[in-house]
Amino acid sequence: MLIVVGVRFKKAGKVYYFDPGDHVVEKRQKVIVETARGAEFGEVVVGPKQVGKNDVIQPLKQVVRIATAEDEVHMERNKQKAKEAFEVGLTKIESHGLPMKLVDSEYTFDDSKLIFYFTAEGRVDFRELVKDLAGIFKTRIELRQIGVRDEAKMIGGLGPCGRPLCCSSFLGDFEPVSIRMAKEQNLSLNPTKISGICGRLMCCLKYESEMYKEAKSDLPSKGSKVLTEHGEAEVIAVNPMDGTIKVNAADDVYIIRAEDVEEIVKDKPSDSKKPKRRNKRRSKPQ
Numbered sequence: 001m002l003i004v005v006g007v008r009f010k011k012a013g014k015v016y017y018f019d020p021g022d023h024v025v026e027k028r029q030k031v032i033v034e035t036a037r038g039a040e041f042g043e044v045v046v047g048p049k050q051v052g053k054n055d056v057i058q059p060l061k062q063v064v065r066i067a068t069a070e071d072e073v074h075m076e077r078n079k080q081k082a083k084e085a086f087e088v089g090l091t092k093i094e095s096h097g098l099p100m101k102l103v104d105s106e107y108t109f110d111d112s113k114l115i116f117y118f119t120a121e122g123r124v125d126f127r128e129l130v131k132d133l134a135g136i137f138k139t140r141i142e143l144r145q146i147g148v149r150d151e152a153k154m155i156g157g158l159g160p161c162g163r164p165l166c167c168s169s170f171l172g173d174f175e176p177v178s179i180r181m182a183k184e185q186n187l188s189l190n191p192t193k194i195s196g197i198c199g200r201l202m203c204c205l206k207y208e209s210e211m212y213k214e215a216k217s218d219l220p221s222k223g224s225k226v227l228t229e230h231g232e233a234e235v236i237a238v239n240p241m242d243g244t245i246k247v248n249a250a251d252d253v254y255i256i257r258a259e260d261v262e263e264i265v266k267d268k269p270s271d272s273k274k275p276k277r278r279n280k281r282r283s284k285p286q
Contacts, residue, residue, distance in 0.1 A: 002053060004060065006046025007033055012153065014172045019060040020048055030067035032109070041067060041075050041109045071109075078107040082114075085137060089116050092132055100124050103146065104154045113140045119151050149174055152198035159196060159204075166203050177201040181209045184216065186239075215240035218258070225264040228256055232264070 004017040005025050018033050025031060027047040032039055086105040093102055100120040107114055114137055118124075126143050133141045146154075149167065156168035167174065182194050182205055196202045220226050220235045226247060227233075233249035238258075246255050 001050045002056065002060065003048055004046075004051055004056060005031075005044050005048050005063065007031060007042040007063075008045045008172070009040055009042040012168055012170055012172065015045055016042075017046075017051075017056050017060065019062045021062045023063050023066060025063060025066070030072060032064045032067050032071060034061045034064055038108055038110045038112055039064060041071060075109065078109070078111070082107050085114055085116075088136060089133065092129060092136075093118075096126075096129050096132070098124055098126060098129060100126070100145075103151050111139065113142055115142045115144055117144050117146050117150075117154065119148060120145060148198045149200055152196065157197055159202070160193075161204075165197070171203060174203065175206050177203060177205050181205040184209065184212045212240055215243075219243070220245060220258065220261065220263045227262040227264060228254065228260070230254055233261075 003020060005020050006015040006017055008015050016033075016035075018031075023031075025044055025048060027044050029044045031042060031044055033042055034040075082105045085107075086102065089102050089105060093100060100118045102116060102118050104117045105115065106117070114133070116133075124145070130141050130143060152165060153167040153171075157165055159165050163169075177200070179189065179194075179201065182189060182201070185205070185208060187194055187205075194202055194205065216238065219238050219240060222235055222238055224235050225232060226235060226245075228247060228249060230247075230249040230252070233247035233254070235245050236248050236253070237246035239245070243258050244255050245258050245261070246253060247261075
């Protein structure tokens, strides 16, 4: 077993694990850690805990030291310098006539590199731009192309729900979201209603997806045949939230609790109809 701490470098950023070594590290402390791009300033968001050797990527980099007040001042200074560099970057991109949108800029903690984040429709030849920026800032320049979801995470904003964007508030990683999730939740498939400000499907479609799958597993599927008090009927809609189904029986539409019907299943050998009592739902989603 290994002792690790989880460190985050940006608000709602990905959590990376480090070896605390001989340092007494507590949650919410600021620390200096060694990363692939040099020393970095971060906040401990996961306190010391034991994990298996196979649960983390080896070898673990170490916590160099607990951050001091001078380190925090240095970070604030870097943020201010990055804002000034951003304005210069905008001007230079415009002067070079490049088809790219500058999103953010960042200095590494040790001032060894200035990173510019941008979006673009395709590949951009920015070699001359890099030379120009390196001549101005006298440091190593990196231009990193990002996607529209990463852009929304960096900039932030309000979602259709009126709350701050999940990706810029608490989501450390983006998870795959599919149109099937919207269908399972009986949501409108109008792209304007299920897309976030980034133009992609809203991350929150993922939150209740598993609950809907579990709830629907206890209900007849749409288009199936069931036996009801009104006779044989076809299921035309399913409401997993309250455990009811809408059926068409003899050209009339009824809303019935799923536990009060018998689903008709076809036997494979004879293809005969056989009533099957639905299992009573285990739990009702809140």
